[in-house]
Amino acid sequence: MLADTTAPGTEASTTASTGGPTTSSGRPPRSLFAGRPRPGEAVIRLVLRLAAGVAIVTTIGILIALLIPAIGFFREVPVVDFLFGDRWAPRFADASFGVIPLVTATAWTTAIALLVAVPLGLGAAILLSEYARPGLRKVLKPILEVLAGVPTVVYGFFALQFIQATVFREWLQLDTGAFSVLAAGLVMGIMIIPTIASISEDAMSAVPMSLRQGSAALGANRMQTSLRVVFPAALSGVMAAVVLGISRAVGETMIVAIAAGNQARIVTGPLEQGQTMTGFIASAALGDSRVGSLEYDTLYAVGLLLFAITLLVNFISIRLVRRFRQAY
Amino acid sequence: MSSSADSAPMHLRATQSGAVGPVVTRPVMRVEGVDVYYGDFRAVTDVNLEFGLNEITALIGPSGCGKSTLLRSLNRMNDLIDGARVEGEILFHGENIYGKGVDPIEVRRRIGMVFQKPNPFPKSIYDNIAYGPRVTGMRVDSMDDLVEESLTRAALWDEVKDKLKQSALGLSGGQQQRLCIARAISVRPDVILMDEPCASLDPIATMRIEDLMQELREQYTIVIVTHNMQQAARVADRTAFFTAQVSEGTGARTGVLVEYGTTAQIFEDPQDQRTEDYISGRFG
Ligand SMILES: Nc1ncnc2c1ncn2[C@@H]1O[C@H](COP(=O)(O)OP(=O)(O)OP(=O)(O)O)[C@@H](O)[C@H]1O
Numbered sequence: 001m002l003a004d005t006t007a008p009g010t011e012a013s014t015t016a017s018t019g020g021p022t023t024s025s026g027r028p029p030r031s032l033f034a035g036r037p038r039p040g041e042a043v044i045r046l047v048l049r050l051a052a053g054v055a056i057v058t059t060i061g062i063l064i065a066l067l068i069p070a071i072g073f074f075r076e077v078p079v080v081d082f083l084f085g086d087r088w089a090p091r092f093a094d095a096s097f098g099v100i101p102l103v104t105a106t107a108w109t110t111a112i113a114l115l116v117a118v119p120l121g122l123g124a125a126i127l128l129s130e131y132a133r134p135g136l137r138k139v140l141k142p143i144l145e146v147l148a149g150v151p152t153v154v155y156g157f158f159a160l161q162f163i164q165a166t167v168f169r170e171w172l173q174l175d176t177g178a179f180s181v182l183a184a185g186l187v188m189g190i191m192i193i194p195t196i197a198s199i200s201e202d203a204m205s206a207v208p209m210s211l212r213q214g215s216a217a218l219g220a221n222r223m224q225t226s227l228r229v230v231f232p233a234a235l236s237g238v239m240a241a242v243v244l245g246i247s248r249a250v251g252e253t254m255i256v257a258i259a260a261g262n263q264a265r266i267v268t269g270p271l272e273q274g275q276t277m278t279g280f281i282a283s284a285a286l287g288d289s290r291v292g293s294l295e296y297d298t299l300y301a302v303g304l305l306l307f308a309i310t311l312l313v314n315f316i317s318i319r320l321v322r323r324f325r326q327a328y
Numbered sequence: 329m330s331s332s333a334d335s336a337p338m339h340l341r342a343t344q345s346g347a348v349g350p351v352v353t354r355p356v357m358r359v360e361g362v363d364v365y366y367g368d369f370r371a372v373t374d375v376n377l378e379f380g381l382n383e384i385t386a387l388i389g390p391s392g393c394g395k396s397t398l399l400r401s402l403n404r405m406n407d408l409i410d411g412a413r414v415e416g417e418i419l420f421h422g423e424n425i426y427g428k429g430v431d432p433i434e435v436r437r438r439i440g441m442v443f444q445k446p447n448p449f450p451k452s453i454y455d456n457i458a459y460g461p462r463v464t465g466m467r468v469d470s471m472d473d474l475v476e477e478s479l480t481r482a483a484l485w486d487e488v489k490d491k492l493k494q495s496a497l498g499l500s501g502g503q504q505q506r507l508c509i510a511r512a513i514s515v516r517p518d519v520i521l522m523d524e525p526c527a528s529l530d531p532i533a534t535m536r537i538e539d540l541m542q543e544l545r546e547q548y549t550i551v552i553v554t555h556n557m558q559q560a561a562r563v564a565d566r567t568a569f570f571t572a573q574v575s576e577g578t579g580a581r582t583g584v585l586v587e588y589g590t591t592a593q594i595f596e597d598p599q600d601q602r603t604e605d606y607i608s609g610r611f612g
């Protein structure tokens with residue numbers, strides 16, 4: 001369609017610019033619309049499509065795998081009872097499926113982790129991108145990478161043995177049991193720092209130098225330039241970093257399974273123990289629930305909720321970024 | 329256009345105004361024996377210059393001769409470049425801006441800069457202007473008035489007064505550059521440095537900026553780097569011609585100040601052969 005309407009004009013200009021029916025090399029002019037065969041490009045396009053396809057198919061597959069057992073679950077337990085019930089006891093004789101206790105534990109560990117990871121991660125990012133001389137960068141970056149490479153089970157034991165047992169109970173003599181959402185949350189926060197730091201550092205480093213120069217030329221100091229020009233200009237990348245941090249905190253399993261606790265009770269304070277959604281899934285999946293049993297389906301209902309929460313966080317953040325974005 | 333200099337020999341204006349004599353009578357800045365280095369590389373050597381109140385000084389010369397380097401050292405913008413170093417003295421109202429205890433932030437507030445490529449912040453037009461006064465803690469009775477005043481002086485107010493809350497990035501290139509000039513004057517500097525401010529603009533936008541410079545000259549000291557010889561001739565009271573000198577031993581190219589004088593003298597009666605070759609287009 002497009003080709004039909006534009007072709008005559010284009011042909012005219014081609015001949016005009018080459019000054020005749022032949023090109024400077026003596027060959028007849030090639031029509032602009034006759035695609036030169038580019039086999040390499042076709043292959044690349046195919047590979048890229050396949051890669052995208054795999055991602056989409058996997059996501060859909062996960063969703064279906066979650067949905068089918070979850071539907072089975074919700075046939076027996078009303079959605080309202082699940083979402084708003086405050087007693088979680090799926091294995092008891094008088095079973096109860098109120099998910100609120102798990103949600104409160106997840107909320108506590110996530111909030112604590114973010115309180116640690118967002119300020120420290122963003123601070124590290126600003127330090128790396130705006131302040132650090134090459135020498136300091138050379139030291140800091142590998143430290144962050146090591147932090148990112150520590151297996152979560154190590155973090156889990158660090159939280160349980162060192163933070164909870166030694167620091168909280170022995171040194172600080174805090175009134176807390178063997179587990180706490182605080183210990184798990186703190187360590188989870190440390191685990192997330194590199195994620196937030198490195199993505200937001202990328203975003204801030206990508207802000208053009210000319211903006212920093214413009215700010216400096218007006219008499220702004222480095223801190224003002226970082227916080228008032230670079231940071232807002234990098235906001236969409238920073239938000240993406242924080243959202244990824246939230247997703248990781250909500251989804252983190254090993255640390256909370258080890259250090260947060262294993263009793264599903266509503267958590268009202270940071271020194272209490274609590275079982276998170278992921279903690280429940282991990283412990284239940286290790287157990288011996290029969291495939292197709294209600295207990296088994298419970299896993300998927302919680303998994304689906306987790307999936308929905310992550311999706312919601314992403315959705316909200318996309319809206320926020322659109323709203324506050326400062327494109328440069 | 330207020331400037332009729334396009335056709336008339338350009339230096340006439342300078343002589344007509346009568347303000348510009350062979351010596352700078354009211355110097356605001358003085359460059360004394362300045363060398364600028366990037367690490368071991370000496371980019372500019374032994375520059376001596378004066379910039380007078382209500383005068384526009386143009387720095388001209390072939391690419392790579394160190395005009396931008398020198399300009400950046402006039403308000404310590406080269407502090408932001410790793411390895412950049414200035415030797416000699418740059419006096420601002422008699423005080424060495426590289427002296428001990430001098431605050432580079434304060435230097436930059438008093439000596440503003442406009443860059444080659446317009447670099448508005450990705451903020452609203454209003455916030456672009458208000459940024460400088462805010463970060464420097466300037467005491468302002470009414471920010472709205474200051475924004476209006478700055479934009480008016482930069483000849484942009486009428487075009488943007490109805491969209492102050494919109495992003496500055498929605499403006500055209502010429503408007504963005506005038507916004508950057510408005511931003512520079514919002515903190516009430518004494519000196520404005522401009523590094524090829526019209527390089528990315530079309531002739532009409534260029535003329536507007538040139539007119540604007542003429543107006544700003546009433547209140548400020550302006551130093552402009554330009555590759556456009558007609559522009560230097562049109563706007564500048566004084567002109568300094570630089571070139572790159574190749575060292576015989578190492579082959580390193582170092583910028584030197586060849587000649588400095590009133591624009592009329594430089595363009596009509598250059599004393600140095602290199603200046604003559606350059607302005608007559610035989611070189612560069
Ligand atoms: N940040 C830097 N680091 C190292 N060397 C630099 C830097 N900036 C400029 N130089 C060098 O200093 C010399 C002078 O450069 P400068 O940019 O000042 O020239 P210029 O006269 O402004 O040129 P142009 O007219 O092309 O803008 C050049 O040799 C350049 O390579």
Ligand SMILES: [Mg+2]
Nearest residue numbers: 395396397523
């Ligand atoms: Mg330059």
